[in-house]
Amino acid sequence: MNGPARIRRAFDAAAADARTALIAYILAGYPTEADGLAAAEAALAAGADLLEVGVPFSDPLADGPTIADAGRVALAAGGGLPSAQRLVTSLRGRGHTTPILVMSYLNPLIAAGEGQTLRALRTAGADGLIVPDLPAGASPRLERLAASLGLAVCFLVAPNTSRARIEAAANATTGFLYVVPLLGVTGARDTIATGARQLVASVRELAAGRVPVAAGFGLSTPAQVAALAPAADGLIIGSALVAAMRDGGHQRLGALVRSLVAAAVHR
Amino acid sequence: MPETLIPALDDLEAAWNIARRDSGYRAELRRLHRDFIGRPTPVFAIPRAALAERGGRGASVWLKREDLAHTGAHKINNAVGQSLLAQRMGKPRVIAETGAGQHGVATATACALLGLECIVYMGSTDIERQAPNVRRMGLLGAEVRPVTTGNGTLRDALNEALRDWVANVEDTFYVLGSAAGPHPYPEMVASLQEVIGREARAQMMAHIGRVPDAVVACVGGGSNAIGIMRPFIDTAARLIGVEAGGRGDALGDNAASLGLGAPGVLHGAFTMLTQDAAGQVVEPHSVSAGLDYPGVGPQLAALAESGRLEVLRATDAEALETTTWLARTCGIIPALESAHAVAAVLRMLPELPADAHVLVNLSGRGDKDLGILERELPAP
Numbered sequence: 207m208n209g210p211a212r213i214r215r216a217f218d219a220a221a222a223d224a225r226t227a228l229i230a231y232i233l234a235g236y237p238t239e240a241d242g243l244a245a246a247e248a249a250l251a252a253g254a255d256l257l258e259v260g261v262p263f264s265d266p267l268a269d270g271p272t273i274a275d276a277g278r279v280a281l282a283a284g285g286g287l288p289s290a291q292r293l294v295t296s297l298r299g300r301g302h303t304t305p306i307l308v309m310s311y312l313n314p315l316i317a318a319g320e321g322q323t324l325r326a327l328r329t330a331g332a333d334g335l336i337v338p339d340l341p342a343g344a345s346p347r348l349e350r351l352a353a354s355l356g357l358a359v360c361f362l363v364a365p366n367t368s369r370a371r372i373e374a375a376a377n378a379t380t381g382f383l384y385v386v387p388l389l390g391v392t393g394a395r396d397t398i399a400t401g402a403r404q405l406v407a408s409v410r411e412l413a414a415g416r417v418p419v420a421a422g423f424g425l426s427t428p429a430q431v432a433a434l435a436p437a438a439d440g441l442i443i444g445s446a447l448v449a450a451m452r453d454g455g456h457q458r459l460g461a462l463v464r465s466l467v468a469a470a471v472h473r
Numbered sequence: 474m475p476e477t478l479i480p481a482l483d484d485l486e487a488a489w490n491i492a493r494r495d496s497g498y499r500a501e502l503r504r505l506h507r508d509f510i511g512r513p514t515p516v517f518a519i520p521r522a523a524l525a526e527r528g529g530r531g532a533s534v535w536l537k538r539e540d541l542a543h544t545g546a547h548k549i550n551n552a553v554g555q556s557l558l559a560q561r562m563g564k565p566r567v568i569a570e571t572g573a574g575q576h577g578v579a580t581a582t583a584c585a586l587l588g589l590e591c592i593v594y595m596g597s598t599d600i601e602r603q604a605p606n607v608r609r610m611g612l613l614g615a616e617v618r619p620v621t622t623g624n625g626t627l628r629d630a631l632n633e634a635l636r637d638w639v640a641n642v643e644d645t646f647y648v649l650g651s652a653a654g655p656h657p658y659p660e661m662v663a664s665l666q667e668v669i670g671r672e673a674r675a676q677m678m679a680h681i682g683r684v685p686d687a688v689v690a691c692v693g694g695g696s697n698a699i700g701i702m703r704p705f706i707d708t709a710a711r712l713i714g715v716e717a718g719g720r721g722d723a724l725g726d727n728a729a730s731l732g733l734g735a736p737g738v739l740h741g742a743f744t745m746l747t748q749d750a751a752g753q754v755v756e757p758h759s760v761s762a763g764l765d766y767p768g769v770g771p772q773l774a775a776l777a778e779s780g781r782l783e784v785l786r787a788t789d790a791e792a793l794e795t796t797t798w799l800a801r802t803c804g805i806i807p808a809l810e811s812a813h814a815v816a817a818v819l820r821m822l823p824e825l826p827a828d829a830h831v832l833v834n835l836s837g838r839g840d841k842d843l844g845i846l847e848r849e850l851p852a853p
Contacts, residue, residue, distance in 0.1 A: 264623075264754040265739060267632045268475045268639070274622055286751040313737045317752025339741070341476050364477040366642060371479065389477055390640035 208356030209333030210380045213256065213305045217382065217418040217439050220255050226435040226470040229420055230254035230463055231309065231444035234261055234293045235285025236276045236451060242285075242293050245451050248460035250297075250304055253467040257297075258336065258442065261290045261310035268311075268338040270393025272445040276452060287314040287323070291330045298331035307334040307360065307381060315348070324351050334358030334381040342371070342378040349378060360384050365405055372412050382418040382440055385409050393445045394426035398433060406437040428469035435470045474655045474741040478635070481642045482741075486657040488562050493664065498557065505553050506668065509586065510543045512550075513672040516680065516832070523802035527819050531827030534818055535685065536805070536835040537673045537701060544579050546808060546837030547669060547697045552579035552648060554665035556587050559646035566590045566641065569648045570634040572599055572627030572693075573763035573810065574606025575837055576650030581615035583648075591615040594633045596625035599762050606841050624756045627766050631740060651694025652770035655741025659770050666700025673832055674704045681830055687711040690834040691813040692784075693728065693764035695773040697836035706776070710832075711783060714773060715817040717759030718786030724749065728757035730769045731777045731784045739767065744774045760789035760845065761809035763837075787816040793849050795819060796839060808837035809845065 207215070220227035230249035234242045246257060262277035262285045269277070277285075287310060294306055308327055315323050315337065327335070334357055340348070342361040352359045358381030363372050366389065376383055387402035388395070402421070410419040421434060422442025426449075431441050443466055450459040474482065492498040506512040519534045539547040552569075559567050567589045571577030577593040584591035593610055597619045600607050610617050623629035631654070638647045652662040670688075677685050688705045690698035692714040702712045719727035727733060730745040737746040739754055747757045747767045759765040776782035787795075792809050795816040800806045807815060814833050825831065839846070 265628060265632055267635045267740070270636075271622075278623070281753065286753055288751060313739060313746070313748070313754065314752035317735070317737060317748065317750065339475055339738070341474065341479050362476045364475075366480050367476055368480065371476075375476070386477065389642055391636050 209358040212333050213358050213381045214418065216255050216305045221439070224472045226438055226472070227255035227420070227440035228253065228463070228467045228470050229256040229258060229422070229440050229442040230447055231258040231260055231442060233273065233276050233280060233448050234259050234290035235280035235283060236262070236448065237279050238283050239285070239289050239292065241451070241456065243296050244456040245459050246293060246297055248456035249447070249463045250302055252460045252463035254304065254463055256305045256307065256440065258307050258309045259290050259293055260444070261287050261308060261314055263311040263314060266311065268391055270391040270445060272394070272449050273392050276448045291327060294327070294330040294332050305333045306331065307336055307358070308332045309336040309338065312337050312340050320348055321351055324355055324357060328355045328357050332357065334360060336360045336384060338362060342375040353380065362386055363409060365389055365401065369412070372409055376413045376416055379417045382420045383409060383413050385419060385421040386423045387421050388424050392423050394449070395424040398430050399424060403434060403437045406434065410438070428465045431466050431469040436472060441470060475639055477639045477642060478655070481638065482655055482657065488558060489657055489661050492558050492561055498561065501557060502554055510549050510553065511541065512668065513676070514538045514541050516673060516676045519803055524822060526802070528823035530823065530825065532822065532825035532829040532831065535677065535830065535832045537669060537832060539669060539697065539834060539836045540805065540807065540811070540838035544575070544582050545840065546575040546579065547666060547700060548576040548579040548650060549582065550668055550700070551650065551662050551665045551696060552576065552583040555648040556580065556583035556589060559589060559648070560587050562646060564644055564646035566592070566645045567648055568592045568594065568634050568637050568645055569650060570594045570627065570630040571650065572630065572765065573761065574599065574603040574610070574841060575763060577615070577617070578606050578609050578613070580648045581610045581613035584615065585613045593617050594620050594630040594637070596620045596627060596630045598625035599627065602762055602845060603841055604844060626756065627762070628754070635740070650696070651766065652696040652699045652772060653694040653740065653742055653766065653768055659742065659772055662696050663699040663703060663772060666696050667703050669697065669700040669834065670702060670704035673701060677830070677832060684708045684710050685830040685832040687713055687831045689713045689715065689814050689818055689831060691715050691764060691810050691836065692731065692769060692773060693717070693810060694766045694768070695770035697834050699770055699772050701834040706781065712776065712781060713783045713785060713817065714777070715785050715787050715814045717757070717761060717764035717813060718788040719758040720789055725755050726758050727786065728759045728765045728767070729786050730767060731774065732786055742768065742771045744768050744771045760792060760849065761813070763808065763810040764813065785817045787813040791816040796846065797850065805835070806839035807835055808839050809842045811836045
């Protein structure tokens with residue numbers, strides 16, 4: 207099954223269960239390559255509907271301190287795109303069929319030539335890409351390449367994105383449309399940004415069923431997930447899982463994912 | 474670039490395109506150039522006797538004295554131009570990144586004049602090596618925010634400034650210091666720095682009746698280089714960029730993104746980067762804090778690729794030696810950055826014919842480097 211179809215199916219399955227899909231972000235290679243694999247398996251065992259595999263990068267300008275600091279640790283331990291690719295290969299080798307999206311800044315994807323790199327990611331078993339520093343339309347070549355390989359691409363929209371650009375992002379997106387409900391970088395916030403729920407709802411209306419709509423950045427607690435769940439097809443948790451991994455290893459991460467999945471059930 | 478910054482970059486491009494054609498903006502910029510910055514800065518010929526010491530056979534070396542601009546470097550040209558634009562756009566809060574501190578001081582200066590709040594992100598390593606500039610920014614009323622992520626240098630400061638901008642995009646203007654980063658910055662900064670080359674071209678015509686045989690500048694991000702070179706691109710003058718050769722050619726030992734790097738995307742620009750095979754950007758090294766940017770302005774990368782720009786390197790040791798030499802023979806203490814350009818010219822000197830004229834951008838003065846010089850040079 208190609209990437210876009212597998213991603214779509216995961217959202218549909220969650221919806222059929224009256225749940226919002228829970229998307230778990232795992233930083234590959236953090237704090238070591240083996241830990242990254244343990245973290246991913248813990249998230250899957252706890253019921254995550256989709257997995258984002260984050261690639262550590264030297265200049266993570268869309269990330270707050272939690273992921274940026276962890277990324278430095280992972281890089282120092284030999285992390286990077288090759289190690290993230292090994293993580294995907296291992297997960298598929300162990301029989302996991304959950305959709306996996308690789309989240310990487312643009313430069314690691316193009317350093318060795320995007321054709322070769324995207325093909326290798328698809329062969330490893332990745333279903334899609336999220337590139338936080340690539341706006342829709344900025345690299346038609348990458349979009350075409352991904353499409354020809356059956357790799358989904360997810361574009362991001364923010365509170366200040368114009369209606370026309372949301373339309374463009376929805377049209378270019380072949381995975382899920384990623385709504386960043388705040389102006390700022392990744393990282394846990396005490397409260398959900400004002401207007402977040404409305405933003406997600408209005409983007410979902412604009413997307414009009416073309417692609418699922420998921421929100422991420424700033425979400426960390428079951429209460430926040432419960433509050434946003436009715437508005438979104440999916441919710442993405444990143445920094446909170448990286449922090450759980452940092453403070454309590456994959457056991458704590460698994461426990462947090464379990465509580466987040468439970469909070470995403472529609473009531 | 475993250476999607477959040479796309480509207481801000483679009484707004485900036487639109488505002489810049491109006492301002493650059495607006496007679497009011499241009500007149501105000503001209504007035505500030507003349508009365509605040511002290512433009513035009515002169516060109517000065519290094520004494521023949523001094524050049525003969527270094528194997529010169531009669532060729533002339535002219536220094537474009539950007540070290541005499543207010544605040545001591547060419548950075549003020551850009552800072553004043555962008556801060557004026559911030560004021561026009563009604564953005565009360567200005568942020569900037571700085572490496573050596575020159576761009577931070579220049580932005581703090583422009584903001585003080587124009588009544589704008591100014592926050593400067595500076596790597597903690599750079600804060601240590603450029604302490605006097607940190608104090609100057611404080612005196613000018615700017616807040617210096619130390620950046621401890623990464624290696625605490627220029628690119629980390631730039632990352633942090635971009636993060637601030639993402640979070641405060643509505644009321645904040647980002648004054649980027651080099652002809653690098655996302656569009657429209659490379660074009661806008663090059664336009665604001667082009668005054669260096671326009672003046673120099675007219676001055677050389679007045680002094681020698683023709684354009685020089687070569688125009689030389691140091692290259693970090695490249696704003697002083699594109700600034701002096703752009704008005705000479707359509708002439709026969711050789712264009713020579715001098716990168717920081719640091720302590721050697723191995724990855725991480727220099728800041729030679731043009732000469733030793735590979736193409737990639739950083740800070741919203743497709744350009745040459747110091748990076749490893751997996752696309753991780755590697756921290757560059759240079760004795761001068763203003764050259765250790767891992768990328769380079771995209772215009773210079775294009776000029777180098779087309780062969781119009783020749784790319785050389787000068788090492789830490791050459792830059793330090795040249796600083797001492799210029800201080801003792803000309804009474805000019807150059808910024809370590811600018812000393813790289815002069816060092817490359819000194820190396821070429823024995824090969825230059827007697828009637829050759831070389832124009833070098835002396836992009837800044839070296840007072841800020843006294844701490845480094847004290848540490849790196851044997852006591853006199």
